[in-house]
Amino acid sequence: MRGKADEAARLNRSADSYVDLSMAANSIATENSLDSMPEEQLSAMAMEGNKQAFGELVRRNRANMYKWARSLTHDHHVAEDVVQEALVQAFLHVGRLADHNRFAAWLSRIVRNQAYMKLRRGGLYAKEQPFTGIAAGSTRPGKSGRTESANVAESGQDIDRILFRLSRRYDEDAARHTSDPAVILLRKELADGIRELFSCLSPREKEIFEAHFFRQVSPHEIAIVLDTSVANVYNSISRARGKLQRERLRLQISMYVKQRRNDGKPKAKLLAPPILYNPKEC
Amino acid sequence: MSNRPDYTNSFTHTNLTDTGSIYSILQYTACNNFSLVEVAGYTANAFRIIIDRERVNVAGYSAFEWPLHHQEQFANLGFQTRFAGGPTEIPPTPEELEHALELVHWSLDRGIPVLSWDLFVPEFGLIYGYDDDTRKLRCRDITQDGELPYEKLGRGQVHELYVMAVTDYKPADKREMLRGALQLAVRHARTPGYKREHSQYRNGLEGYDAWIEALGRGEVDVYGNALHGLYVYDQRLFAAQFLKQVAEEQQLLQGADERLIAAAKEAAIHYDKVADALAEYSLLFPFPKGGDPNSPDQAEKGIQYLSEARAAEAKGVACLEAMLSVLEEQLV
Numbered sequence: 001m002r003g004k005a006d007e008a009a010r011l012n013r014s015a016d017s018y019v020d021l022s023m024a025a026n027s028i029a030t031e032n033s034l035d036s037m038p039e040e041q042l043s044a045m046a047m048e049g050n051k052q053a054f055g056e057l058v059r060r061n062r063a064n065m066y067k068w069a070r071s072l073t074h075d076h077h078v079a080e081d082v083v084q085e086a087l088v089q090a091f092l093h094v095g096r097l098a099d100h101n102r103f104a105a106w107l108s109r110i111v112r113n114q115a116y117m118k119l120r121r122g123g124l125y126a127k128e129q130p131f132t133g134i135a136a137g138s139t140r141p142g143k144s145g146r147t148e149s150a151n152v153a154e155s156g157q158d159i160d161r162i163l164f165r166l167s168r169r170y171d172e173d174a175a176r177h178t179s180d181p182a183v184i185l186l187r188k189e190l191a192d193g194i195r196e197l198f199s200c201l202s203p204r205e206k207e208i209f210e211a212h213f214f215r216q217v218s219p220h221e222i223a224i225v226l227d228t229s230v231a232n233v234y235n236s237i238s239r240a241r242g243k244l245q246r247e248r249l250r251l252q253i254s255m256y257v258k259q260r261r262n263d264g265k266p267k268a269k270l271l272a273p274p275i276l277y278n279p280k281e282c
Numbered sequence: 283m284s285n286r287p288d289y290t291n292s293f294t295h296t297n298l299t300d301t302g303s304i305y306s307i308l309q310y311t312a313c314n315n316f317s318l319v320e321v322a323g324y325t326a327n328a329f330r331i332i333i334d335r336e337r338v339n340v341a342g343y344s345a346f347e348w349p350l351h352h353q354e355q356f357a358n359l360g361f362q363t364r365f366a367g368g369p370t371e372i373p374p375t376p377e378e379l380e381h382a383l384e385l386v387h388w389s390l391d392r393g394i395p396v397l398s399w400d401l402f403v404p405e406f407g408l409i410y411g412y413d414d415d416t417r418k419l420r421c422r423d424i425t426q427d428g429e430l431p432y433e434k435l436g437r438g439q440v441h442e443l444y445v446m447a448v449t450d451y452k453p454a455d456k457r458e459m460l461r462g463a464l465q466l467a468v469r470h471a472r473t474p475g476y477k478r479e480h481s482q483y484r485n486g487l488e489g490y491d492a493w494i495e496a497l498g499r500g501e502v503d504v505y506g507n508a509l510h511g512l513y514v515y516d517q518r519l520f521a522a523q524f525l526k527q528v529a530e531e532q533q534l535l536q537g538a539d540e541r542l543i544a545a546a547k548e549a550a551i552h553y554d555k556v557a558d559a560l561a562e563y564s565l566l567f568p569f570p571k572g573g574d575p576n577s578p579d580q581a582e583k584g585i586q587y588l589s590e591a592r593a594a595e596a597k598g599v600a601c602l603e604a605m606l607s608v609l610e611e612q613l614v
Contacts, residue, residue: 249433252376269390270411274306277424
């Protein structure tokens, strides 16, 4: 089991390192007590924000997640993407897990949603991805089926809480591990970057975006709770999405440029102007 | 011959922006002695025609699988290539953009610009500089020379990312290059391109048929029609010139095959006729205003010119096939 999970963790691609959950999984190696804990207890701890418990749950379930994803997508790389996306979703939502007896079932539902999403988007040939994978879901996590729109009002703070948790996690990791400080710094910057990324949204956009994308509340439900029109909600979602996409592009480029600088690559280059087309020809 | 406007500035300019961009890239490599005519010929770009069968829309000339074709064309000149993106009609994800920027940086750091698409307009162009401080690329296309922010790559007028860089170069034997070009040209003339059967686009001789039919229905896009008149005319001027030069070069070779020379000369005559007919066509429907191609009178005239062009091109293609069979005999 351990070997399998390690292998699965190795398969995690570095591009997804901003949610490098294998790191959390590794950090529990010293805490043997978690190994023997029942899943139910771990879920309860994870819901309270215990990342080691969450890491242990991931360790136990990752191989299965991959198997589910693989059986749905029939492709190794797509399946790996699905698992990564599902882990992000799970990490972001674990605080809202309705029933801690059902962590594995809940996780499998997230995997399935992610896989369908990928397939709907054209699988291997899908190009555009919103920040979270979930864009069109009407299914919601939480087996009780309770309507989650009641919580919309507090949702603006939800993103902040998640992002705070993310960046704090990197601080702690940095303190605990003595691995490459440059890598840790980059990760920390990325987590801060995500926080920065969301700061481009107005509080109301944040609220709507969070409800729609993270908790998959339908625009109709959001409109009722916020006492506004469905058209307004759609506009807001689309505006927030556009802003976030632009921010994310900017962020990715800035990470990339920083990496080039760290690697000692040239800062600028200007070749002789091409023979065609001379501006006078234009 | 007398009625030919010279848009190519004596074969130093072309409106085919991938030909122009490839030619420009070669200047930074060990393969910098080819003329624009040779590049148009050895890439077989001079022999292309792609037409939207419904309305002769503006997208015909670029309605092909860019990476696939440019890879083949560069390979025929002796180059290996790497690319990112293609004609997807989808903007790149941040990861895809980063991947493309890596390729751009890699190529520029070794002193060679990269081929790209839709830098300032939806045409092919070149990226020939970068600045990480300002996060801007230095670019040139047929309309403009200027800077482009990193994040705008793949987010121009149309949303799709494409960059291609040359990697290794191994000088190719000229006869093999000729054979490769003829293979590309004949295949393009005779068989539908990659995934084209199910699209609205037709290539090669079928491209002329589609064009003639659209004109006959009186439903062509005025701008797209004029643009393709101009482009295909430009291409066939280069085709005829290329074939004349091939005939001349072959004559100077020891032990040259007379059949090859004769077929090249005859092909040049046919492609000249194609160019003559298309010259008339592009005078009738001048770019960019385009005349009135949907009026029955002008359409009838246009159909007459296109039919002449098609008939001459069919003979030209037969000559290319004759050249090809001689070369295949020689190069077993």
